[in-house]
Amino acid sequence: MTAPRGFVAAGVHCGLKAEKLDLAIIASTAAEPATVAGVFTRNQVQAAPVLYCREVAASGRARAIVANSGNANACTGESGLADTWAMAACAGAALEIDSEHVLVASTGVIGVPLPMPTVLAGIDQAAAELGADGGERAAEAILTTDTRTKIEAETVELAGGEVTIGGVAKGAGMMAPDMATTLAFVTTDAAVAPAALDQALRRAVEPTFNSITVDGDTSTNDSILVLANGAAGVEAASAKDLERFTDALERLMGRLAVALVADGEGANRVIEIRVGGARTNAAARQVATTIANSPLVKTAYRTGQPNWGRVMGAIGRSGVDIVEQRIAIAVSTPEERVEVVRGGLGVTEDLEPLGRAMLAAHSVLHVDLGLGSGGWTVWTCDLSEGYIQINASYIS
C-alpha cells in the first residue's frame, strides 16, 4: 500500500505475539490530511477500535492507521476504549500529527486487555521505521492465522492523469459476507472528497469483501479503511472519473477478497459460486451465500466428492422460492466445463469429471435457477481438517 505516492509504512514485532510481526503503521506524508472512508462490522458486538474508527471516518479526514494483531481489544469495555485512545495519542505524538487523524485497528483474541506498555513501545518503534519500502512488513504485521500476506495495487487513468490504489488485507477465519470482513487498508494518491470516497467504498465492498465467506462467522473487528491523500495531484471529482476510480477500487478489493478466501483457514481451493436465473440479485445472493456456507458442500470440495445433491439441498433451504425442476448446475475450470444437473435431475451417472473439476485450485460452481435475470457471485473455500485444527488450538 505504499505504491501510491505519499504513503509510508512499517511493521514491527512488539511482543503481542511470540515471534511474528504484530504492529503496523501506515501513514500519508502529504501536507494536508488525507480523506478517509471506512466500512465496519455489522456484528452488534463491536471492538473498541471499531467504535473509535467510526467517529474518525465520519470526520472524513485522517493521516495514519495504527494496527495490531494478536489482540482484538473487543469485549474490553471502557478500559478498552481508553486503550484505543492511548494508541492514537501515542501514534499522533510519534508522527507529530493530530491524534484525531489517527485510525486504530486491532485483531486477535477477544476479551483480553491490551498490554499497553508493549503496544506503545511498538508504536514508537514502528513510527521510527516508517518508509516507502515498509508495505510488505506492515502487511505481515496484521496477519493472524493467515499463511501469507495479501497486497494488491491498481492504477487507473483519470482525466487529470494516472492515480494508484494500493491495499492490504488479512483473514483468515471468522469471515462471512456481512460487511467488511476482517481488516483491509487501502491507500490512494488520488484526491477524492470524503463523501465521494465513502460512496466509492460502499459500492466496491458489496461484490468483493461482502461476497466472500470462510465460515459464516463475522468478526467483532471487521474494518476496511481507505485513505486518499491526493499526492498524485489528480482529482477524482467528475462522475466519469469517480466511476473509473470506483471500478479500479472494486478490482483491487476483489483481488484482495479472493486472496483472503484462497488463504482461508485450512483452505485448499477457491470455490466461486455464480448463481444466475434468479428473480432478483438479492435472491441470487441469498442462494449463493447459503451454498457457500454449507458445511456439507464445502467438505465435498475438500476431496472432490461429486456430491451434487448437497448443492440441491442447500438451494432448497436457502429461503428463496425455487422450482426444483428448473435448476441447472455446472462446474467449470479454466480447462473444462462439466454439466451436472439439468431440469433438477442429474445429467449423467459418470461423476468422475465432476469430481476432477472440483479439485481445481479455483473452480466455478454455476447455478441457474431458471426463473429470471438476477445474479450474484460469492467466493468461498473448502472445509478441511486444517480448519478444525487451527480453530481447536488457536485462541482468536
Add this chain to the structure above:
Amino acid sequence: MTAPRGFVAAGVHCGLKAEKLDLAIIASTAAEPATVAGVFTRNQVQAAPVLYCREVAASGRARAIVANSGNANACTGESGLADTWAMAACAGAALEIDSEHVLVASTGVIGVPLPMPTVLAGIDQAAAELGADGGERAAEAILTTDTRTKIEAETVELAGGEVTIGGVAKGAGMMAPDMATTLAFVTTDAAVAPAALDQALRRAVEPTFNSITVDGDTSTNDSILVLANGAAGVEAASAKDLERFTDALERLMGRLAVALVADGEGANRVIEIRVGGARTNAAARQVATTIANSPLVKTAYRTGQPNWGRVMGAIGRSGVDIVEQRIAIAVSTPEERVEVVRGGLGVTEDLEPLGRAMLAAHSVLHVDLGLGSGGWTVWTCDLSEGYIQINASYIS
C-alpha cells in the same frame, strides 16, 4: 418401537449398502388402520417419498412404514415418484393391506435411481421377517453415518389406562433445526384421532427435533411419522389426556433428538445452549441457533478452547437486537458451574475451569441477554476432524 402393543418390525439387508442392514418395515397388527401424523422437511427440494407421505399423512390413516437407507430417492423426478409408489404397492401386497396405507421413507445418496429389483426383494424379505422383536434391526436398517441406533420408549397413564409410545430415529449429518430433522418413526398403542395426533406431533417437534443441529444443513428427506393404533384400548381424547400424551411424546422425541446430536457426524460431546433473558422466545431461539451453528464455537468445543469471544461474536451477528453490556455467559456440567461473562466483560482471566467444563460429555452453555423473559434451548455437538473425514468420503 415395538414396545407399544400391536406393532411388529423387521430390518433386513437387501443390497443398497455393501453389508449393513438397509431396509425396514414397521407395521401395526391392529384390525383397523392406525391414525397417522407426519411432519416433513421445509427444504424446497423434496424427495419422492416426502411428496408421497404428505398425501398419506393428510388422509390420517396408515398401517405400515417401509423405509430404506443407502439411497434418498431425491432429485429423481417422475421415475422416483413411481419407485416410491412401487415400494408402497409391494409392501401392501406382502402385508396384505391396502397400499394407500403404506408410508415410505428413504435416506442416503441424492440423485441416484433406486435399484428397484433389489428394493422390492428386500421388502418381501422384511415382510416375511416381521415380529415383535424386530425393532432393533429396523432401527439399524435406517442408519446412514450414524454409529449406533436410537430407540426410546415412554409410558404414560391416561384416564383409561396406560399407553406406550415407542420411537426410532436416525441422523447423523445434514441436520438442522428447520423441521423434522432426518428420519424418525414413532408408534403408540393409544387411540388418538388424526387431528389430535397431528397437533400433538406439531407441538412436540418444536422444542425437540426442531431444536437440534449438527451442521445447519437440512435434508431433502426429513420426515417424522407417528402411528397410533389404539391397541392398548385406551383413548387419548380429553384435553387432559391429550396434554399428558403430548408431554410424553415430547419427552420421547426430546431423548431421540439429543441422541441424534450425541451421535452427530464426528461428534465427541453434546452442547446444550440455553438462551434466556431475551425479549421473546423467538429471539432466544435465533440467538441459540446462531451459536449452535457457529463453526468457530463448535470447533472450540472440540478441544475445550475457552474462547468465549466466539460466543459473543455469534450473539452479535444473530440478527437479534442485543445490548453487549447486559450479556452474561456461564457453562455448567453436572459437577460445576463456571461464570464466564458478566455485563459483557470476562469475569476472570483464569480460563482453565471453562476449558475443563467444555470437555464434558454434555455441558450447558447459559446465555442471559438481560433484556426480557424469553428463552429457548438448542442442542448441538462439537465440530471435529471426524465430520470432515466422514463428509469428504461419504456420498450422502
